Amino acid sequence: xxxxxxxxxxxxxxxxxxxxxxxxxxxxxxxxxxxxxxxxxxxxxxxxxxxxxxxxxxxxxxxxxxxxxxxxxxxxxxxxxxxxxxxxxxxxxxxxxxxxxxxxxxxxxxxxxx
Amino acid sequence: xxxxxxxxxxxxxxxxxxxxxxxxxxxxxxxxxxxxxxxxxxxxxxxxxxxxxxxxxxxxxxxxxxxxxxxxxxxxxxxxxxxxxxxxxxxxxxxxxxxxxxxxxxxxxxxxxxxx
Numbered sequence: 164x165x166x167x168x169x170x171x172x173x174x175x176x177x178x179x180x181x182x183x184x185x186x187x188x189x190x191x192x193x194x195x196x197x198x199x200x201x202x203x204x205x206x207x208x209x210x211x212x213x214x215x216x217x218x219x220x221x222x223x224x225x226x227x228x229x230x231x232x233x234x235x236x237x238x239x240x241x242x243x244x245x246x247x248x249x250x251x252x253x254x255x256x257x258x259x260x261x262x263x264x265x266x267x268x269x270x271x272x273x274x275x276x277x
Numbered sequence: 278x279x280x281x282x283x284x285x286x287x288x289x290x291x292x293x294x295x296x297x298x299x300x301x302x303x304x305x306x307x308x309x310x311x312x313x314x315x316x317x318x319x320x321x322x323x324x325x326x327x328x329x330x331x332x333x334x335x336x337x338x339x340x341x342x343x344x345x346x347x348x349x350x351x352x353x354x355x356x357x358x359x360x361x362x363x364x365x366x367x368x369x370x371x372x373x374x375x376x377x378x379x380x381x382x383x384x385x386x387x388x389x390x391x392x393x
Contacts, residue, residue: 204386267312
Protein backbone atom coordinates (compact mmCIF):
# COMPACT_ATOMS: atom_id res chain seq x y z
CA UNK A 164 0.00 0.00 0.00
CA UNK A 165 0.89 3.65 -0.15
CA UNK A 166 3.52 4.88 2.31
CA UNK A 167 3.20 8.25 4.05
CA UNK A 168 6.22 9.76 5.79
CA UNK A 169 6.06 12.91 7.87
CA UNK A 170 8.98 14.97 9.07
CA UNK A 171 10.20 16.02 11.49
CA UNK A 172 8.69 13.61 14.03
CA UNK A 173 9.05 16.21 16.79
CA UNK A 174 9.36 19.98 16.70
CA UNK A 175 9.79 22.43 19.57
CA UNK A 176 9.34 26.15 18.98
CA UNK A 177 9.19 29.40 20.86
CA UNK A 178 6.01 31.39 20.43
CA UNK A 179 6.22 33.62 17.37
CA UNK A 180 8.50 31.32 15.37
CA UNK A 181 7.67 29.94 11.93
CA UNK A 182 7.80 26.27 10.94
CA UNK A 183 7.43 23.92 7.99
CA UNK A 184 6.11 20.38 8.25
CA UNK A 185 6.62 17.93 5.41
CA UNK A 186 4.62 14.96 4.10
CA UNK A 187 6.10 12.60 1.51
CA UNK A 188 4.01 9.91 -0.13
CA UNK A 189 5.01 6.97 -2.26
CA UNK A 190 2.33 7.00 -4.98
CA UNK A 191 0.10 9.41 -6.88
CA UNK A 192 -2.85 10.64 -4.85
CA UNK A 193 -6.22 12.25 -5.52
CA UNK A 194 -6.96 13.20 -1.92
CA UNK A 195 -4.59 14.75 0.62
CA UNK A 196 -5.61 16.31 3.91
CA UNK A 197 -3.82 17.93 6.83
CA UNK A 198 -5.21 17.58 10.35
CA UNK A 199 -4.38 19.02 13.76
CA UNK A 200 -5.01 16.83 16.81
CA UNK A 201 -5.24 18.83 20.02
CA UNK A 202 -4.08 17.50 23.42
CA UNK A 203 -7.61 16.24 24.12
CA UNK A 204 -7.65 14.10 21.01
CA UNK A 205 -9.94 16.15 18.77
CA UNK A 206 -8.90 16.08 15.12
CA UNK A 207 -9.59 19.21 13.10
CA UNK A 208 -9.34 19.27 9.33
CA UNK A 209 -6.96 22.07 8.33
CA UNK A 210 -6.78 21.62 4.58
CA UNK A 211 -8.12 19.42 1.80
CA UNK A 212 -5.32 19.93 -0.71
CA UNK A 213 -4.65 17.20 -3.33
CA UNK A 214 -2.71 19.80 -5.33
CA UNK A 215 -1.86 23.50 -5.33
CA UNK A 216 -1.64 26.01 -2.51
CA UNK A 217 -4.16 27.17 0.09
CA UNK A 218 -4.00 29.62 2.96
CA UNK A 219 -6.08 29.99 6.08
CA UNK A 220 -4.90 32.70 8.45
CA UNK A 221 -1.45 31.84 9.81
CA UNK A 222 -1.52 28.42 8.15
CA UNK A 223 -0.84 27.59 4.56
CA UNK A 224 -0.25 24.37 2.65
CA UNK A 225 1.26 23.42 -0.68
CA UNK A 226 1.02 20.07 -2.42
CA UNK A 227 3.31 19.27 -5.35
CA UNK A 228 1.53 16.18 -6.62
CA UNK A 229 4.03 15.42 -9.39
CA UNK A 230 6.85 15.25 -6.85
CA UNK A 231 4.73 13.46 -4.21
CA UNK A 232 5.04 15.80 -1.27
CA UNK A 233 3.07 18.36 0.67
CA UNK A 234 4.18 21.12 3.03
CA UNK A 235 2.31 22.74 5.90
CA UNK A 236 3.53 26.18 6.96
CA UNK A 237 2.76 27.65 10.36
CA UNK A 238 3.68 31.29 10.82
CA UNK A 239 3.89 33.26 14.08
CA UNK A 240 3.20 30.11 16.08
CA UNK A 241 1.09 30.25 19.23
CA UNK A 242 0.86 27.88 22.20
CA UNK A 243 -2.55 26.79 20.93
CA UNK A 244 -0.83 25.39 17.83
CA UNK A 245 0.66 22.63 19.98
CA UNK A 246 -0.47 19.10 19.25
CA UNK A 247 0.03 16.51 16.55
CA UNK A 248 -0.20 17.32 12.85
CA UNK A 249 -1.22 14.50 10.53
CA UNK A 250 -1.06 14.19 6.79
CA UNK A 251 -3.43 11.67 5.19
CA UNK A 252 -3.71 10.55 1.56
CA UNK A 253 -5.73 8.39 -0.80
CA UNK A 254 -3.91 6.79 -3.75
CA UNK A 255 -5.12 7.59 -7.25
CA UNK A 256 -4.97 3.91 -8.23
CA UNK A 257 -7.51 3.04 -5.52
CA UNK A 258 -10.27 4.16 -7.86
CA UNK A 259 -11.50 7.03 -9.97
CA UNK A 260 -13.15 9.02 -7.18
CA UNK A 261 -11.64 11.32 -4.60
CA UNK A 262 -13.56 10.01 -1.63
CA UNK A 263 -12.91 6.97 0.47
CA UNK A 264 -10.45 5.71 2.98
CA UNK A 265 -7.33 7.67 3.82
CA UNK A 266 -3.92 6.42 4.88
CA UNK A 267 -2.42 8.48 7.69
CA UNK A 268 1.20 9.31 8.39
CA UNK A 269 2.66 8.93 11.88
CA UNK A 270 2.35 12.63 12.59
CA UNK A 271 4.57 15.52 13.70
CA UNK A 272 4.37 16.43 17.38
CA UNK A 273 4.59 20.21 17.71
CA UNK A 274 5.25 21.91 21.05
CA UNK A 275 5.11 25.70 21.22
CA UNK A 276 6.55 27.28 24.36
CA UNK A 277 5.43 30.73 25.56
CA UNK B 278 -24.49 23.34 14.27
CA UNK B 279 -23.57 20.43 12.03
CA UNK B 280 -21.10 17.88 13.29
CA UNK B 281 -20.37 14.37 14.47
CA UNK B 282 -21.26 13.13 17.93
CA UNK B 283 -19.50 10.15 19.45
CA UNK B 284 -20.58 8.53 22.68
CA UNK B 285 -19.57 7.66 25.26
CA UNK B 286 -16.32 9.61 25.72
CA UNK B 287 -14.94 6.93 28.03
CA UNK B 288 -15.85 3.24 28.07
CA UNK B 289 -14.61 0.38 30.20
CA UNK B 290 -14.97 -3.19 29.01
CA UNK B 291 -14.54 -6.40 30.89
CA UNK B 292 -12.78 -9.34 29.28
CA UNK B 293 -15.17 -11.28 27.04
CA UNK B 294 -17.72 -8.47 26.65
CA UNK B 295 -18.97 -6.88 23.47
CA UNK B 296 -19.35 -3.11 23.56
CA UNK B 297 -20.88 -0.70 21.03
CA UNK B 298 -19.58 2.79 20.27
CA UNK B 299 -22.03 5.29 18.88
CA UNK B 300 -21.39 7.71 16.00
CA UNK B 301 -24.05 10.11 14.69
CA UNK B 302 -23.63 12.88 12.09
CA UNK B 303 -25.96 15.64 10.88
CA UNK B 304 -23.75 16.86 8.04
CA UNK B 305 -25.67 14.93 5.38
CA UNK B 306 -22.43 13.16 4.48
CA UNK B 307 -22.72 9.90 2.58
CA UNK B 308 -19.47 8.33 3.77
CA UNK B 309 -18.58 7.40 7.34
CA UNK B 310 -15.42 5.85 8.78
CA UNK B 311 -14.06 4.30 11.96
CA UNK B 312 -10.40 4.68 12.88
CA UNK B 313 -8.37 3.34 15.76
CA UNK B 314 -5.48 5.29 17.33
CA UNK B 315 -2.95 3.74 19.71
CA UNK B 316 -0.72 5.94 21.89
CA UNK B 317 1.90 7.80 19.87
CA UNK B 318 0.62 6.33 16.61
CA UNK B 319 -1.24 7.43 13.54
CA UNK B 320 -4.78 6.39 12.69
CA UNK B 321 -5.65 2.99 11.26
CA UNK B 322 -8.90 2.32 9.38
CA UNK B 323 -11.26 -0.28 10.83
CA UNK B 324 -14.38 -0.04 8.63
CA UNK B 325 -15.97 2.46 6.28
CA UNK B 326 -19.33 2.90 4.61
CA UNK B 327 -20.21 4.87 1.50
CA UNK B 328 -23.94 4.18 1.45
CA UNK B 329 -26.69 2.91 3.73
CA UNK B 330 -26.72 -0.88 4.23
CA UNK B 331 -23.24 -1.25 2.76
CA UNK B 332 -19.78 -1.15 4.35
CA UNK B 333 -16.25 -2.33 3.66
CA UNK B 334 -13.44 -3.64 5.83
CA UNK B 335 -10.46 -1.43 6.43
CA UNK B 336 -6.95 -2.48 7.37
CA UNK B 337 -7.71 -3.83 10.88
CA UNK B 338 -11.33 -5.09 10.78
CA UNK B 339 -10.78 -8.34 12.71
CA UNK B 340 -12.67 -8.35 16.01
CA UNK B 341 -14.94 -5.45 15.01
CA UNK B 342 -18.36 -5.17 13.40
CA UNK B 343 -20.45 -2.28 12.09
CA UNK B 344 -23.90 -1.51 10.72
CA UNK B 345 -25.26 1.33 8.58
CA UNK B 346 -29.05 1.23 8.81
CA UNK B 347 -29.41 5.01 8.60
CA UNK B 348 -27.36 7.61 6.76
CA UNK B 349 -26.75 9.50 10.00
CA UNK B 350 -25.56 6.58 12.12
CA UNK B 351 -22.56 4.22 11.96
CA UNK B 352 -22.14 2.29 15.24
CA UNK B 353 -19.04 0.19 15.89
CA UNK B 354 -19.13 -2.99 18.00
CA UNK B 355 -15.90 -4.16 19.58
CA UNK B 356 -16.36 -7.88 20.05
CA UNK B 357 -14.70 -10.27 22.46
CA UNK B 358 -12.66 -11.53 19.49
CA UNK B 359 -10.66 -8.29 19.49
CA UNK B 360 -7.68 -9.26 21.64
CA UNK B 361 -6.28 -5.82 22.30
CA UNK B 362 -9.16 -3.35 22.20
CA UNK B 363 -7.74 -0.67 24.52
CA UNK B 364 -7.38 2.36 22.24
CA UNK B 365 -8.84 5.70 21.16
CA UNK B 366 -11.59 5.28 18.57
CA UNK B 367 -12.45 8.04 16.11
CA UNK B 368 -15.41 8.30 13.79
CA UNK B 369 -15.36 10.53 10.71
CA UNK B 370 -17.56 11.45 7.76
CA UNK B 371 -17.08 13.03 4.35
CA UNK B 372 -18.90 14.05 1.19
CA UNK B 373 -19.11 11.83 -1.86
CA UNK B 374 -19.85 12.36 -5.50
CA UNK B 375 -18.43 14.30 -8.38
CA UNK B 376 -20.36 17.42 -7.38
CA UNK B 377 -18.56 17.87 -4.08
CA UNK B 378 -15.81 20.49 -3.99
CA UNK B 379 -14.29 19.32 -0.76
CA UNK B 380 -13.82 15.74 0.33
CA UNK B 381 -12.36 16.74 3.65
CA UNK B 382 -13.08 14.60 6.68
CA UNK B 383 -14.94 15.80 9.77
CA UNK B 384 -14.05 13.87 12.93
CA UNK B 385 -15.95 13.25 16.13
CA UNK B 386 -14.32 13.85 19.51
CA UNK B 387 -13.53 10.16 20.03
CA UNK B 388 -14.18 7.37 22.52
CA UNK B 389 -11.42 6.05 24.83
CA UNK B 390 -11.97 2.35 25.40
CA UNK B 391 -10.18 0.55 28.22
CA UNK B 392 -10.28 -3.15 29.04
CA UNK B 393 -10.42 -3.81 32.79
